[in-house]
Amino acid sequence: MDRFIYMDHSATTPVKKEVLEAMIPYFSEKFGNPSSIYSLGRESKKAIEEAREKTAKALGANPSEIYFTSGGSESDNWAIKGVAYANKAKGNHIITSCIEHHAVLNSCKYLENDGFEVTYLPVDSDGLISLEDLKNAIRPETILVSIMFANNEIGTIQPVSEIGQITREKGIYFHTDAVQAIGNVKIDVEDLNIDMLSLSAHKFYGPKGVGVLYIKKNVKISSFIQGGGQERGRRASTENVAGIVGLGKAIELASNNLENYNAKLIKFREMLMDGIKERVPFVKLNGHPEKRLPGNVNFSFEFIEGESLLLMLDMKGIAGSSGSACSSGSLDPSHVLLGIGLTHEIAHGSLRLTLGEENTEEDVRYVVEAIPPIVQRLREMSPLYEKILRGEKNV
C-alpha cells in the first residue's frame, strides 16, 4: 500500500519545513550556550528571546510571562505542583475535571498523597463541565482550578472564558492545559482571564521536546528545576535553543494562518463526520457536535474493538488512534470516554481521526470509503453483532 494518510495530528504533527530551517543553524553553527557572555552565546540568547516574543504575541501575553519547558507534561506538572506548594499556607484544595490529560490527573494524584484535596468535576455526555458544578466545588481553601482548553480525545472545547471569570472573581488561580488548542483556536490569555497555560510545540508543527508554561505576572508559584539562572531562575537547565527557536517559528506561523487552517479543517471534519454517519450504522459521535476542535473526529463503532480497527486502517495506509483498552495497554478503555458516560463496550470501539495541514479533500474521501468495509468485516467476526442480527439484544 503506497498511500499514506496521516490523521493523528492530536498525537503529533510533522515539523514544518520553515520551522526546521529556522532550527538548523542552532545545532552546529550557532551552538553557543545562551548563558555565555561572548557573541556566540549572545546570539543564542537573542534567538531565545525572539522566540519568547513571538510566543507572547501569539498568546496576548508579555514576554516575561513565557517560560520554556520540555513540553506539555512538564508545563502541567509545574503549574499544578508549583502553585500547590507555593500556596499551601492559603489552602490545600484543587479543582480539575475527570477528563484531563494524565499529566494533570497524575499531578493531582501525586498531591493527594501529600495532603492536598482534589475535586474531579464530572462532564456531561458531550464532555463539557458545568459552571454550576465548578462554583459549588469552590471552597475557602481552594487555591487552583485546572481545566483543559480542549480535550485531546473527543475535541470538546470547555467554556474557558466563563471559567476564567469565576476564578478571577473568587481570587483563585486558573490553569489551562491548552496543548490541543494552540494553533487550532484563538487564545488571548488576558481576555480569557487565564493565569497559567501549558502548550507543546509538536502539536502545531514544531519539534518534540519543547513547550511553554505561561505564568501571569504575580502568580505565586514555586520554581520547577533548581539550578542555574535560566528562565528567570524558575526553570534551570541550559536551554533547548534549537527547539525553542522551532517553537517560536511554529507558533508564529500557526497564529498567522489560524483562520485559513481552521476553515479548511472544519470543512474536512464535517465531510468526514457526515460521510461516516451516512455509510455506517450503529455509530456514535463522541464529543460536542459544534464546540469541538476543528480537526477532531471521534466515533464509537458498536460491536467492534478499536485496536483491530486501527490495524486494519493501517493496512490501508491510514493512521488514526483509539481509546480502547487494547490500544492503551491497560484493561480499561480511556477515562475520557468513560467520563462522558460511554459503557466499556462502546468505548472499546472508538476511533479518533485528527486532521491537519497535509490532509486533502481526496484523503478525506479515501478514508470515508475505506472505513465502512473494514467496520463491516470486523462486525461479521463479532459475536456481539451476531446477537444484534438475531435480534437477541436491544440497541
Added chain:
Amino acid sequence: MYSDKVMQNFMNPKNVGEIEDADGIGEVGNAKCGDIMKMYLKIENDIIIDAKFKTFGCAAAVATSSMATELVKGKTIEEALKLTNQAVAEALDGLPPVKMHCSNLAEEAIKTAIDDYLVKTGRKSFSAGGCIGCCSKCHEGHGEEGCE
C-alpha cells in the same frame, strides 16, 4: 509489537464463522474487558472435526482464536483439553506481555466448548464455573469469584 504470525492470523484469520449444528459451543470473556470469544466445535466420536469462532477484541484476540481453532482440529477432546495458552502463544511466535490474557481466553473458550459437548452427551462437566478468563487477573489468583 506483534509478530508477523499474529498479524497474518489477524488479517486473514482461519475458521471465522459459526457452525449451525455445533456439538459444543463456548463463549468466554466480557465486553466490558474488551474481549469476547465464541467457539463452535463439531465433534464426532470425541474427535474435533471442525472448529469455528467469532471474536470481539483486539488483533491478539482474533489471532489467538484463529490459531486455537487450527490447533484443535483433528484432535481428540482429551488432546484438545491439554491445549495451553502458552502453546497458542508459541504457535503465534509469541504475544506482547499485555496481550497474554488473550491466549488465556482462547484456551478457556476451547475448554468451555468441550465442556458444553460433554454435558450435552450426558457426561460430567469438568469445570464448576469460576474463571472465564475475561481479564488477566487469572495469573493473580482471583479464585472463584471471577472478574467482577
